[in-house]
Amino acid sequence: MPKSAVSLFAILLLAASVITACSPQTRPDAMSVVQERQVLRVGTLINPTSYYFDHDREQGFEYDLAKRFADRLGVELEMVPRFDVNDLFTMLRRGEVDIVAAGLDRTSTRAQLFRFSPPYDIISQKVVFKQGSRQRPRDLQQITDGEIVVVEGSSHHEFLKSLGDSIPTLKWRATRDHDAVELLQMVISGEVDYTITDSTALDIQRRFHPDLSVAFTVKHDQDIAWALPQGKDDSLFAAVIEYFGEIRSSGRLAHIKEQHFGHVKQFNYVTTSLFIEAVEQVLPGYIETFKEHSGSLDWRLLAAISYQESLWNPRAVSPTGVRGMMMLTLPTAKAMGVKSRLNAEQSIRGGARYLERMLNRVPARIPQPDRTWFAIAAYNIGFGHLEDARIITERQGGNPDRWVDVKKRLPLLRQKQFYRHTRYGFARGDEPVTYVGNIRRFYDTLKYLDEQGRL
Numbered sequence: 001m002p003k004s005a006v007s008l009f010a011i012l013l014l015a016a017s018v019i020t021a022c023s024p025q026t027r028p029d030a031m032s033v034v035q036e037r038q039v040l041r042v043g044t045l046i047n048p049t050s051y052y053f054d055h056d057r058e059q060g061f062e063y064d065l066a067k068r069f070a071d072r073l074g075v076e077l078e079m080v081p082r083f084d085v086n087d088l089f090t091m092l093r094r095g096e097v098d099i100v101a102a103g104l105d106r107t108s109t110r111a112q113l114f115r116f117s118p119p120y121d122i123i124s125q126k127v128v129f130k131q132g133s134r135q136r137p138r139d140l141q142q143i144t145d146g147e148i149v150v151v152e153g154s155s156h157h158e159f160l161k162s163l164g165d166s167i168p169t170l171k172w173r174a175t176r177d178h179d180a181v182e183l184l185q186m187v188i189s190g191e192v193d194y195t196i197t198d199s200t201a202l203d204i205q206r207r208f209h210p211d212l213s214v215a216f217t218v219k220h221d222q223d224i225a226w227a228l229p230q231g232k233d234d235s236l237f238a239a240v241i242e243y244f245g246e247i248r249s250s251g252r253l254a255h256i257k258e259q260h261f262g263h264v265k266q267f268n269y270v271t272t273s274l275f276i277e278a279v280e281q282v283l284p285g286y287i288e289t290f291k292e293h294s295g296s297l298d299w300r301l302l303a304a305i306s307y308q309e310s311l312w313n314p315r316a317v318s319p320t321g322v323r324g325m326m327m328l329t330l331p332t333a334k335a336m337g338v339k340s341r342l343n344a345e346q347s348i349r350g351g352a353r354y355l356e357r358m359l360n361r362v363p364a365r366i367p368q369p370d371r372t373w374f375a376i377a378a379y380n381i382g383f384g385h386l387e388d389a390r391i392i393t394e395r396q397g398g399n400p401d402r403w404v405d406v407k408k409r410l411p412l413l414r415q416k417q418f419y420r421h422t423r424y425g426f427a428r429g430d431e432p433v434t435y436v437g438n439i440r441r442f443y444d445t446l447k448y449l450d451e452q453g454r455l
Helices: 003-022 030-037 061-073 085-094 108-113 155-162 180-189 199-205 235-250 252-261 269-281 287-293 299-310 330-335 344-361 370-381 383-395 403-414 430-451
Strands: 039-045 052-054 057-059 076-082 099-105 114-116 121-130 148-151 172-175 195-198 212-229
Touching (some): 030 039, 039 085, 057 061, 061 099, 061 252, 076 085, 099 121, 108 155, 121 155, 121 180, 121 199, 148 155, 148 180, 155 172, 155 195, 155 212, 180 199, 199 212, 199 252, 212 235, 235 252, 252 403, 299 344, 344 370, 370 383, 370 403, 383 403
Antiparallel strands (some): 099 212, 121 195, 121 212
């Protein structure tokens, strides 16, 4: 090849290289980035409704939703916790997380900045004060005796800002120094007059602080959803939409909700207050006995069952003939080696053995925590009636291995059209549903108080 031709070829090759280098490169879509990284990064808030650690294990409603989504994508999950929702939104804009899952209200302002998944929960926003500390206001205009404090950057903050100067007498401020749970605790301690909170967070905190009282609701039916970045890239967004459609239609979403919140909706001020009083005054005399005889069980669960059964009264007797701390029948007591049902230690030991027997009878394929809820229901109503309800559940297209499905069918055991086709017949099936719900609430309260060093 002549020198001039070689030179020309080299010049053309160099020019092509320069053009290629200067031309825009095709950026991989968000889903491809996640798959290449093999990690889904999810920003969240550390609180009892979203994400927390229990004995060094990641827990929480948002964690369970995100973990299932990551498993669906075939990647690892990295939760990126923060204490401030503004930090989460900043990370999302910068691309430091792929999704924000933190119990976020889908507000109009946020919807202009981010894309939101289909809603997976609906909450209301409530003004809260300490019961007995002041006269209950009926609306914002009546709050003239104190100040509302909310978390800066929260949807509650956004709501108060939207009021402008429409209520001149209303005093409020936003803080970055405390989260929503701390503000509720400060209402109880008297450091804060009022706060605004989401209904789910309130349901959880009232188990420990029954004096949290609702003044009124400022917003109804607020959608809760995941936030994703705005843009033309729909790859990850489409996968999220498909995921929520699948878990909703399969019943998995309802199952996850039941595991976390199914027992907290029914609040009774008197019951909760009396329980906390008994924890302080009665339980200390029996803690070591519960621990000694709990075996493979959590002693706090055993104590919760005992309170539901007898209010921790070792001499309790029911009209049906069951007695003692664990309210054992005479045949059950004999089978468990209990000589005196009115002896607190013997009763606790016998009740623990009986509950372990129920746990062992629950099919091994049923995972926790449903396995425990089934065993507790059987402790109350008998294993045969529980199996009847599970069979009805399957006949009706439900999942007999999920407590959320079976608890809907247990009350049917009262109806002749259903119990006539069962092996064990009529039963007051609504009672174990209430029974399990109460025990779950008592158990959660005991765990919380124990973690706070109050037991």
